[in-house]
Every structure is written in structure tokens, then in C-alpha cells.
Amino acid sequence: MTSKTVLIADDETHILNVLAMKLNNGGFNVLQAEDGAEAFRLARSELPDLIITDYQMPRMSGLELSSRLNSDPATSAIPVVLLTARGFSIAETQTISPNIRCIMSKPFSPREILARTQELLVGDIESVGATA
Amino acid sequence: MTTLSDKLSLLWPRAKAAPTEPAATLFSLRRMTSLTLGLLVVVVAVALYGIYTVVYSAPLRIQYIAWSAAGCLVILSILMLLLGRYMTARSLRHVESQLRHLARSEELEPIHGRVPGELQRVISALGDYVAHVHRKMDNLRLQKKELDIQMRVADAERRHSEAIIFSISDAVLVADSFGELVLANTAAERLFSFRLTEWRHRPIERVLNDAALSDLLREARTAGGHGVRRQVEYTALRGGRTQTYNITLSTVLDSQGQTRGVVAVFHDITREREMARMKTDFVSAVSHELKTPLSSIKAYMEMLLDGEAKDDAMREDFYKIIASETDRLQRLITKILDISRIEAGVMEVRKGSVQLNAVVQQVHDVMLPQATSKNIELTCEAAEALPTVWADRDLVYQAVLNVVSNAIKYTEAGGRVRIRTSADLEGGHLAVAVMDNGMGIRSEDLPRLFEKFFRCRNTEHVAKGTGLGLNLVKHIMETVHHGEIVVTSEYGVGTTMVLRFPLTKG
Secondary structure, X not given: OOOOEEEEEOOXXXXXXXXXXXXXXXXXXXXXXXXXXXXXXXXXXXXXXXXEEEOOOOOOOXXXXXXXXXXXXXXXXXXXXXXXXXXXXHHHHOOOOOOEEEEEEOOOOXXXXXXXXXXXXXXXXXXXXXXX | OOOHHHHHHHHOHHHHOOOHHHHHHHHHHHHHHHHHHHHHHHHHHXXXXXXXXXXXXXXXXXXXXXXXXXXXXXXXXXXXXXXXXXXXXHHHHHHHHHHHHHHHOOOOOOOOOOOOHHHHHHHHHHXXXXXXXXXXXXXXXXXXXXXXXXXHHHHHHHHHHHHHHHHOOOEEEEEEOOOEEEEEOHHHHHHHOOOHHHHOOOEHHHHHOOHHHHHHHHHHHHOOOOOXXXXXXXXEEEXXXXXXXXXXXXXXXXXXXXXXXXXXXXXXXXXXXXXXXXXXXXXHHHHHHHHHHHHHHHHHHHHHHOOOOOOHHHHHHHHHHHXXXXXXXXHHHHHHHHHHHHHHOOOOOOEEEEOHHHHHHHHHHHHHHHHHHOOOXXXXXXXXXXXXXXXXXXXXXXXXXXXXXXXXXOOOOOOEEEEEEEEEOOOOEEEEEEEEOOOOOOOOOHHHOOOOOOOOOOOOOOOOOOOXXXXXXHHHHHHHOOOEEEEEEEOOOEEEEEEEEEOOOO
């Protein structure tokens, strides 16, 4: 149904695996990165259609990754979904770069992540049953 | 020297005019005496004229007798007059000396004296008057005594209140209605760097030397009957540090509701703020750490429920992940609780004689499979005849296990981890040293190594960790065992961690 590519970045292997499996089963191509720096490198080389990234990662945080992608014209159009396990809203403490379309808190539902991905990439509103 | 009239004027306003009254009476007495004298002279003259007319024609002998009798009569009259005058003068002198005595004496006594009938009335009136003054004085003396007692009580209360103000750790400043400093305790002197003895009754603005603070005090002082008490938060840079105070401003009102002054109490809440911030950071970090394994558990559970696992093998993988992440969550919670218990001083510590060699050997045996699977050589060198230490065996085991586990985690395959026990009897301690030739710790990370949730930037991607292990080890060593943990590390070369246990029982 689609061959869109999603890059997922998280330092937790289990999270990476489960997201990759859910998105693969949902018909997306998936790229994986275990830290922010690797995600940035992959994003620039592979130009994915969507990036789902954890907030707190080694080497480069999800916010820093988003901001750096936003400042590069080649990657600024890629929408970013930010996952966070922090106890407070990021919006209260940090400035958010405009490419971040959605912030979802951990623990998350893979079902919701897939729905949000579909909403952002396919525009399949009917399959969306989730909110941030 | 106070005169009687002065005394009386002090006691009783009417008394000022009083001394003139007896004087007037004495004056009228003298007039009466002079009148009597004049009358006597006239009587004597008439009598002499009568005798002259009667005896003029009488024989010479009768005339002599008559003139002699007349002369005797004159002399007798003069003597009687002189005697009367003498007695009056003596009584007056007596009364005068008593009055002079009264003027000098502290006590008021009734006036006595044997005086002629007319004077007796004056003396009696004077006596009544003195008795009246006496009563007045007694009353006033009582009132004075009461006032003295009240004054002493008030003075004691004032000293008591001042002692309370001086003993409290919060800075207290008191200004009067003119904005002048009336009282300041030691904490206030320290806070605003001044001496009360030098600055009392000087404008408080000059003591504070802070426009915002002066405005606050002026506002409170001029607020009148409104806002008798209010709290303001105030932040200032003192001694190079930002201090936050909670200032309680109270307007002091008199019985008519007029402002008599203002009291400012400065409570330093800097530490409370810092504690609150640290608590929020800790809760935030804990919640982050707890949510991470919980995320995996929730995600894999949902995958199983949604039938995303293709076969039994995959389902089993999911179950194992859920189980391991649940264990991770449990370990995390245990560590957090242990740290909290040690920090709060409610950790149940069971100390006894512990043989460190045995603990180290146990850790070695437990960690050996993990080391072997990672191709790391794990050795244990136990010192001979090592004395025992007074410690909680389980906590010591946990501390050594944590350090050895870290050494294995952050040492690459082919590396070596050595555990060695030693005794420094002169230094009064036993030591467990864990040495590795792993990746080492950057010097900038060393000062923060024992902070809760701190993870070295170069190692956090190498192995999983909560950032709580070393904090717990530090607590076990320092808080529970009064020992220490010493770290030496060279980045890229290796790390040595030494746990030192004091030999003294405690």
C-alpha cells in the first residue's frame, strides 16, 4: 500500500525492535538508529519520510536532532515525532523546532504510533484513533 | 535642699499657698498683742491720772504711797507684758523649729508644743494640715511603689522579648514610625553587615542599603491600619550567592490604631528552594527511569494482544522481554528505595563481624559467568589473615557486586578485572580494590560520578544502567559504614575503585 520510509531512533533496543516490527507490519520501510548522532547521519543520507525519535538519547538528544535537521534545507521538511519519558511537558522548558509535528509520552502504544505515522504520511484519517 | 513648701507643692498643688496661712495668723496675733499693749498703756495712763487727781490733795505721805503703788503697777504691767511676749516668742520658736525639722526630715510628724490658747488653734489647724499631707504622701508612696514594680516587670518583659528576638535564627529588624532602626538581632546584623550599637536610631534605609527593600518597609510603615501583616518574597545577591528570603512584614499599631513602627522578619528559604528543585529533578529522573522498562512492557503486551507475533518462538521472545523488563523495573525500584531509606536514616542495618575475603569470593563466583561470557579475566586476590570488619554483610556484598559489575560492564572483551583485599592496620582500615583495564572515566565526569542518575557520556551507550548504582555504593560505604570509596581512573587506560572499611567498631 505504501513504500514510505520511517527512521526510528531510541537507545533502548527493545523499543526500537517493537516499533520496527509494528511499522513493518503496517507496511512501512523502517530504518533504526541507537543514538541521536547515528539518527542524524541516517536522516541526511537516507532522507526518510518520517522520523520517530526518543527525547533522551546518548550523543545527541531528540530535540537537538530535530533542531539540526530543521536547520538543514535537505531535511527540514521531514516531520518528526518525539517520544518522551520525562515527567513534564517539553514545551514548558524548551523551544521546539517547527519540524516536530507531534510529541508522544512514554509508555506509548505501538498501535497509536502506527496510527499517527499513517496520519502524517498517508493522510488516512479513518485509521487514526489516537491522539498525542 | 528641698523646703517644706517645695515638698508640699510636689505632693499637693494647693499646698503652695498653704505656708502663707499660718504666717498670716501669726501676724494677726502680733497685731492683737500690740493692741492689748496699747490698751494697757492707755489704762495705765488713765489709772495714773486718776491716782494723781485723787492723791493730789492728800497728805504727802499718802501721795508717796500712792505713787509707789502706781510705779509698782506700771513695772508689774511691763513685766507681765514682757513675760507674755517671751512665752509667745518661745512657742513660736518651738513651732518654727518643728516646721524646720519637718522641712529637713523625710517623715511628716504631727506638731506638738505648749502654746497659749489662741496659738493652740493655729497649731492644731497646722497639725491637721500636716496630717493631711502625711496621708497624701503615704498614698503617693504606695502609688510610687506600685509604679516601680510595674516598671521592673515591664523592663523584665522587654529583656525577655529581646532575648527571644536575639535567639531566633531569622533576621529581625524593628523600625519606629519615623523609619529609624530600633532593634535588630544578631542574625540581622550578620545579614546586613552592621552593628546595632552604631546604627540604632539611624534611618533604616541606610542600614539596609537596598532600594527595593527600603520601599517595602516604607510601604508597610505608611500603610496605617491596613495590612497589619503580610509576606513578601525577596531575592538578593549576598556574598556572591543568590539568597531567597521570605519576609514577614508586620505593622505595629497602638491602641488608637496609629502606626508605631514596623517589624521585618527575614526567613532564608534558599536551601528549601534548592531542596524542592532537587526533589523535582529526582522525581523527574525517577519517573523517566521507571517509564523506560514500563514502555517495553506495555508495547510488547499490546503486540501480543494485537496478534503481531507471527509464531510461538516470537511470542516467547516477547514474554522473555516482558519478564526481563519487569525484573529491571523491580531492581530499579529496590535501588531507589534503598537509597531513600539510607538517606532518610531508616534503612534496617544489621551489623556483625564480616570477613571481607568471603564476601569478595562470593562476588567473584557470582560474576564469573558474566565475565567469562564477555571474555574478561576475573581474578580474586585475598589478603592473608585479614581481620574482620563490623559491617552489614548484605550491604557490603551489594557494594562490592555493584563495583565489580561496573568494571565488567565497562571493560572490553579480552580485558581484565582484578579484585584484591588488603589491610592497612596503621591507617585503621581494610580495603577492597577493584581494578580494570577498561575504557576509564573522563576527568570531567569524575566529580559527578556518584550523583544520582548521572551517567558518563562515553559509557552510557556501552551498557545499560540506571545511574543509581554508584550512588548506592557511596551511601553504603559512607553513611552506613563510615568508610569511603576512592576512584582513580585514566580515560582509555582503566579504573580502580577502592572501598575502605574502618577497623573501629561503629
